[in-house]
Amino acid sequence: MSVPIVLASGSQIRATLLRNAGLEVEIMRPRVDEAAVKQALLAEGAPPRDIADALAELKARKISEKTPGALVIGCDQVLEFDGALLSKPETPEAALDQLRQMRGKRHRLLSAAVICRDGRPEWRHVGQVRLTMRAASDAYLQAYVARNWDSIRDAVGAYKLEEEGVRLFTAIDGDYFTVLGMPLLELLNFLMLRGAIDS
Numbered sequence: 001m002s003v004p005i006v007l008a009s010g011s012q013i014r015a016t017l018l019r020n021a022g023l024e025v026e027i028m029r030p031r032v033d034e035a036a037v038k039q040a041l042l043a044e045g046a047p048p049r050d051i052a053d054a055l056a057e058l059k060a061r062k063i064s065e066k067t068p069g070a071l072v073i074g075c076d077q078v079l080e081f082d083g084a085l086l087s088k089p090e091t092p093e094a095a096l097d098q099l100r101q102m103r104g105k106r107h108r109l110l111s112a113a114v115i116c117r118d119g120r121p122e123w124r125h126v127g128q129v130r131l132t133m134r135a136a137s138d139a140y141l142q143a144y145v146a147r148n149w150d151s152i153r154d155a156v157g158a159y160k161l162e163e164e165g166v167r168l169f170t171a172i173d174g175d176y177f178t179v180l181g182m183p184l185l186e187l188l189n190f191l192m193l194r195g196a197i198d199s
């Protein structure tokens with residue numbers, strides 16, 4: 001009898017990536033005040049990697065306490081730019097402003113995943129990617145945001161690499177899946193080693 005796998009995330013792309021890999025996953029969205037936890041960790045001087053990891057664990061643990069025996073995957077992605085942590089832009093204007101700040105420069109995405117079972121972490125990984133954004137023109141960025149706002153509004157960097165967002169970059173140093181939102185290869189490898197999925 002295979003172990004149930006639960007994704008504790010509201011991220012559509014995370015569910016798609018796992019299902020496209022052939023996994024049967026149940027989705028259960030955790031109720032976590034991410035902003036409050038992030039602010040508290042930032043106030044303590046926690047580095048971006050630890051913030052992503054802590055939030056991923058919190059989401060996984062909350063759901064795993066309600067799903068005995070299941071392997072629960074929690075994720076969190078943070079964007080580090082110019083020494084600060086950026087969050088998902090709330091409006092098209094904020095998205096345009098964020099893209100204008102990041103163009104011509106590099107930023108880092110850190111995607112954490114933690115797997116909990118019965119409230120205890122069994123595995124964790126934080127993947128990181130460095131992305132170099134080209135110096136796109138104001139006209140292009142304005143048109144880009146206007147065309148894509150409905151899609152990019154749920155992406156931390158105001159872009160989706162698998163869509164038109166790829167045109168914003170000149171170089172990406174790291175794993176594609178980690179940009180999209182989870183260290184998929186490492187996660188699948190653990191699930192196979194653990195015998196939770198066929199290998």
Ligand SMILES: Nc1nc2c(ncn2[C@@H]2O[C@H](COP(=O)(O)OP(=O)(O)OP(=O)(O)O)[C@@H](O)[C@H]2O)c(=O)[nH]1
Pocket residue numbers: 008009010011012013014029030075076077078154155156157159160161162165179180181182
């Ligand atoms: N499709 C897509 N999504 C992206 C990309 N870059 C970042 N994201 C998404 O940006 C979101 C980062 O915010 P998080 O707080 O980690 O996740 P969330 O969407 O709020 O969902 P939870 O796991 O429920 O917290 C994730 O959903 C990522 O999948 C991208 O290139 N493509």
